[in-house]
Amino acid sequence: MFRSIKAFTRNVRGAFALQFALLAVPMTICTGLAVDGGRAFLARFELSSALDAAALAVGSTLQQGTDLNAVAAKFVERNFRTEHSEPIALTLSTVDDIVLLQGSVKINTLFMSMIGQPTVTINAESEVRRGGSNIEIALALDITGSMSTSRMNGLRAAANILVAEVVNDVQEPFFSRIGIVPWSQSINLDLPTNAKGFVPSAALDQLRRPVIGTKEVSGASWKAAGAPNIAIAQAGWRTTAGARTIASTGNSGVDWRWGASRTISSFANITVGTGSNQTKRIRVTTSNDHGYSNGQFVRITTGSSGSYTGLNNKIFRVGYNTNSPDSNTTKTYYLRELDDSAWVAQPSNNTATTGASQR
Numbered sequence: 432m433f434r435s436i437k438a439f440t441r442n443v444r445g446a447f448a449l450q451f452a453l454l455a456v457p458m459t460i461c462t463g464l465a466v467d468g469g470r471a472f473l474a475r476f477e478l479s480s481a482l483d484a485a486a487l488a489v490g491s492t493l494q495q496g497t498d499l500n501a502v503a504a505k506f507v508e509r510n511f512r513t514e515h516s517e518p519i520a521l522t523l524s525t526v527d528d529i530v531l532l533q534g535s536v537k538i539n540t541l542f543m544s545m546i547g548q549p550t551v552t553i554n555a556e557s558e559v560r561r562g563g564s565n566i567e568i569a570l571a572l573d574i575t576g577s578m579s580t581s582r583m584n585g586l587r588a589a590a591n592i593l594v595a596e597v598v599n600d601v602q603e604p605f606f607s608r609i610g611i612v613p614w615s616q617s618i619n620l621d622l623p624t625n626a627k628g629f630v631p632s633a634a635l636d637q638l639r640r641p642v643i644g645t646k647e648v649s650g651a652s653w654k655a656a657g658a659p660n661i662a663i664a665q666a667g668w669r670t671t672a673g674a675r676t677i678a679s680t681g682n683s684g685v686d687w688r689w690g691a692s693r694t695i696s697s698f699a700n701i702t703v704g705t706g707s708n709q710t711k712r713i714r715v716t717t718s719n720d721h722g723y724s725n726g727q728f729v730r731i732t733t734g735s736s737g738s739y740t741g742l743n744n745k746i747f748r749v750g751y752n753t754n755s756p757d758s759n760t761t762k763t764y765y766l767r768e769l770d771d772s773a774w775v776a777q778p779s780n781n782t783a784t785t786g787a788s789q790r
Contacts, residue, residue, distance in 0.1 A: 463542020471551045474513040474538050481510035482557035486532040489523065490559045499523055503532055513538055516550075528561040566607040568597060573614045692732065694718040695786040698739045700777040701765070712750070712765040712774045713739070715788065720761040723749045726771065729764075732787045738780040742766070747775060 485506035489499050500523050507519055515538050522533040533556040540551055570593065572586060590611075598607050694717060701714040715731075723729060727749045731742040750767040751760050766775040 459542065460546060463540070463545065467540040467543045467551060470513075470541070471538065471553060474536075475553045475555055477513055478507075478511055478519075478534055478536060478553055479555040479557065481507045482532050482534050482555055483559075484510050485521075486530050486557040486559040489532065490530045490561045499525075507534060511536070515539070529558060530561065531558045532556065563605045565605050566597065567610070568608070569610045569612055570594075571612045571614065575614055692787045693721045695731075695788055698737070698742075698786070703765075710774055711777050713742075713777055714763055714765055716763050717788070718762075721764065721788070722761075723764055725749055725751060728769075729766075729788050731766075738778040739786070741778065742775075742786075750774065 485503040488506045489503050492499065492502055500521065503521055503523050504519070507521060511519060513536075515536050517537050519534055519536040524531045533554070535552060535554050537550040537552050540548055543549075543551070570590060572590060574583065574586070578586065594609055597609055695715055696718045697716045699714045699716070701712050703710050703712055728746055729749050730744070730746045732744065746769055748767040748769060748771050750765040751763065767773065768775060
């Protein structure tokens with residue numbers, strides 16, 4: 432009997448089969464852990480990417496009243512492709528400008544179900560901070576004659592799309608505005624205020640901004656007749672001889688009238704000096720003292736006749752000096768060109784004439 436027992440213990444035949452039978456279960460468990468663990472790792476990476484995309488979508492959504500949970504669920508389901516039998520559980524929270532999105536999902540196992548683990552729970556989260564800046568765009572539109580009908584229609588359609596994409600309905604915390612700058616006159620963008628896909632009325636109000644009303648100016652008024660009573664002493668205006676008035680001369684528009692009109696008793700062609708210093712000038716003689724200074728501007732108003740009608744409604748400079756042959760320069764002066772470059776040329780004739788001038 433003892434001999435049979437010893438023979439049995441020394442017999443090694445069938446040892447591998449016995450060892451394999453003993454190791455089959457733990458080897459299967461280890462293989463299942465490796466395969467299902469790898470699948471869980473890849474699923475967690477995919478879930479994390481899907482949560483990132485969903486969090487970015489939620490963070491960039493500015494429309495008031497939007498269901499942010501629905502936006503997040505839509506993006507996660509589209510981007511998470513790993514097979515799962517139950518819906519993905521999402522938790523969305525926002526604090527100030529921070530959006531935190533957490534997700535959890537159960538995926539089926541291939542080997543671990545044999546040891547009572549049919550599913551593995553995968554957890555991930557994503558956090559984004561809302562950012563941005565104000566946007567102001569100037570949209571220049573070419574509506575000149577070179578734009579044919581088809582080009583103009585294309586321009587209008589493109590402008591509609593750009594405005595709808597750039598200008599948001601919600602203008603807080605950042606605003607987006609577009610300034611329309613036509614190259615010629617004007618253009619209608621044809622943006623219905625309530626049509627889907629176009630700029631809503633609230634955004635257009637923000638885009639246009641309130642119209643600035645009129646502002647009253649104190650201490651100033653238009654005076655149609657009589658002596659002026661408003662003295663100009665600001666914004667670069669300077670007065671030296673009392674108030675100024677504005678007068679209209681027929682169809683010639685509005686002219687500045689700087690002082691009282693002086694009656695011209697005569698014009699004359701005069702030669703001053705001798706030899707190489709000789710100059711030919713037009714002498715103007717006034718009925719009373721004119722009060723003009725050398726170099727001041729003077730305007731010959733309508734009324735001159737005879738050979739000197741070409742001087743009417745033109746501006747010249749006053750010219751005279753102490754060497755003038757006229758003894759009384761308070762009633763006489765000579766006409767120089769507006770740029771003070773030369774004496775005004777004499778007319779061919781010297782017909783006696785009268786007129787008026789004003790400074």
